[in-house]
Amino acid sequence: MDKIIEAQPVSVLRQGTRRAAGQHFTIELNETVKLAWPMVLTQLAQVAMMTTDLAFIGHIGPEALAAAALAVTLYLVSFTFGAGLLAPIAPLAAQAYGVGNLLVQRALCTGLWAALLLSFPIIAFAFRGEQILLAFGQAPDVARLAHQYLFGLAMPALWLQAIRNFMGAVGRSRSCGSHWP
Incomplete structure (x- = not known):
């Protein structure tokens, strides 16, 4: 196996490492979005409630x-x-x-x-x-x-x-x- 790695150019090895890092980043990003999405919706709902509250109060x-x-x-x-x-x-x-x-x-x-x-x-x-x-x-x-x-x-x-x-x-x-x- 070491011979196979040595026979490959360094650029090929770097591409494989970059690809693995990119896949890891994508997985982490997906997990973060899954966790954050409900929190984002909650925050948007709070902003919508405040906006509605201010709109009604503004009419007073x-x-x-x-x-x-x-x-x-x-x-x-x-x-x-x-x-x-x-x-x-x-x-x-x-x-x-x-x-x-x-x-x-x-x-x-x-x-x-x-x-x-x-x-x-x-x-x-x-x-x-x-x-x-x-x-x-x-x-x-x-x-x-x-x-x-x-x-x-x-x-x-x-x-x-x-x-x-x-x-x-x-x-x-x-x-x-x-x-x-």
């Missing part, structure tokens, strides 16, 4: 639209902090899943409890939303409307983030109701 009037924009901006500060603290769910779940450990589901439960606990300071932050916006010089009517809008955002968004981190980590981004391997 400019003050309501400004209030929604301020509320979401104020909320994103706390949500980004909470999502950062929930990020370790993915590597912990992926590691446990990779070795077949039963702690996979514990990673999700811990993430959901963490999301619940993180929601309390965010809710407390939302209780002070009007005062915070007034301190930043916003109009009182807009600050009051934004304050009302903040209450629907706190806990559900962090729970969804915890579940999304977990499902992506175990390769089950299709649906939460799928069976475990």
Whole structure:
């Protein structure tokens, strides 16, 4: 066999290596697309919901639209902090899943409890939303409307983030109701 390899020109050997690398890349790309496609659809659905929400709020009037924009901006500060603290769910779940450990589901439960606990300071932050916006010089009517809008955002968004981190980590981004391997 060594004689066959030696008899072939180096360019032929490089082509075979490139072909194998190309096939490996194609396989990896296909697997990544299979995993990412449901996440892409979820993200697009969220954008569609936000667009619809803004379209309806925009018909109410400019003050309501400004209030929604301020509320979401104020909320994103706390949500980004909470999502950062929930990020370790993915590597912990992926590691446990990779070795077949039963702690996979514990990673999700811990993430959901963490999301619940993180929601309390965010809710407390939302209780002070009007005062915070007034301190930043916003109009009182807009600050009051934004304050009302903040209450629907706190806990559900962090729970969804915890579940999304977990499902992506175990390769089950299709649906939460799928069976475990």
